[in-house]
Amino acid sequence: MSLSFDPEALRQLAALLNESGLAEIELEEGDRRLRLARAVAPSAAMAQPVMVPPAAIAPAAPAVATASVDMGAHPGAVKSPMVGVAYLAPEPNAPPFITVGQSIEAGQTLLLIEAMKTFNQIKAPRAGTIKQILITTGQPVEYDEPLVVIE
Incomplete structure (x- = not known):
């Protein structure tokens, strides 16, 4: 199965990760699933x-x-x-x-x-x-x- 995602939507989600301080975002729609994660700075x-x-x-x-x-x-x-x-x-x-x-x-x-x-x-x-x-x-x-x- 081939998944295609809108690059602009991915950039917006990545920006949301940085702005909110979240470590990851996971989205699910039907049988499609996307998980974006960023490296977290050491505590x-x-x-x-x-x-x-x-x-x-x-x-x-x-x-x-x-x-x-x-x-x-x-x-x-x-x-x-x-x-x-x-x-x-x-x-x-x-x-x-x-x-x-x-x-x-x-x-x-x-x-x-x-x-x-x-x-x-x-x-x-x-x-x-x-x-x-x-x-x-x-x-x-x-x-x-x-x-x-x-x-």
Whole structure:
């Protein structure tokens, strides 16, 4: 069976992938099926940490660490259950759900992940203290990427 597709329609779908940040689009019409996928940039977990001199860090600033491969292996790491965009507060001007050093209870909301226009609460799997926050508000996250470290 020979399939033919309109090259302009394919270009428009490819542009939609880039604009929306989607990794793939799959279309099905009758017995015809088309799947377009693009290479996804490595997640922040693969990025090299940046060294900042201690004097450059303001003591009142919230501590947000860069995710690293080692943090994913930490026994207290809370990992993303999905691909989406992370938010540390319920609204843009609201206080964050959690801060470094804060004591939390099991089941407490740590952050939100927006996936497919739905905000999903990521809850603490156990009680403890927030040691590190590995993401920033508005940051895209991948499945199984470490988000927070609880001790």
